[in-house]
Amino acid sequence: MEAVYWIIISILFVVAFVGLVYPIIPSVLFLLAGFLLYGVFFSFQPFSWLFWLIQGLFVVLLFAADYVANLIGIKKYGGSKAGVWGSTIGIIAGPFVIPIFGILIGPFIGAIVAELIVNKRSLSESVKVGVGSVIGFISSVITKTIIQVIMIGYFFMVIL
Template structure:
């Protein structure tokens, strides 16, 4: 039975990493779910208050990573709040409209449309901002992947 429990926990962690490229999947909830299931299946004893504090800080970082990376990248390429919002909406809607490629096309088009229509930017500048939003999204995937890996490695060290 122990193998089944571990398989479920590992599956939750794997889904969390899938959530890096499909932002509609709440990655952090799957990681926390893995921690909680370990406690239910085995024991909460390895989880000190320090463990929960550190993991809680990582959760806050995960929630902020998308927005901050997107904000920095869009601003760097001359975008505004409208570009950030357009990009964010595109990140969420893109995979549903265009499976697989929508994850990159969505933020790109979202930022372009927001800057072009809301802020009346020149189309060439709006396209530059769209590329910035994609760069921000890709960098946020990288940063969140590292944070999630650290969370899981810390979990493994705590339980072993």
């Protein structure tokens, strides 16, 4: 039965990583569910208040990394709050509208459209902002991948 428990926990961790490229999947909830299920299946004894504090700080970092990377990517290329919002909407809607490639095309188009409509920017300026949104998204995924690997690594360090 122990193998089944580990398979369930592993699946939760894998889904958390899938959530990095499909933002509709709440990665952090799947990570935390894996930690909690370990406690339910095996024992909560290894999880001290320090474990939960550190994991909580990593959760804050995950959310901050997402927002900051997108903001920096867009601002660096001259975008505005409208570009950030357009990109965010594109990240969420893109994969549904254009499966597979929508995760990159969505924020790109979202930022462009927002800059064109809200700020009345030229197409070339808006495209630069769109490029910045994609760079921000990719930076965010890389950063969040590192943070999630650290979170899972710390989890295994504590339980082993």
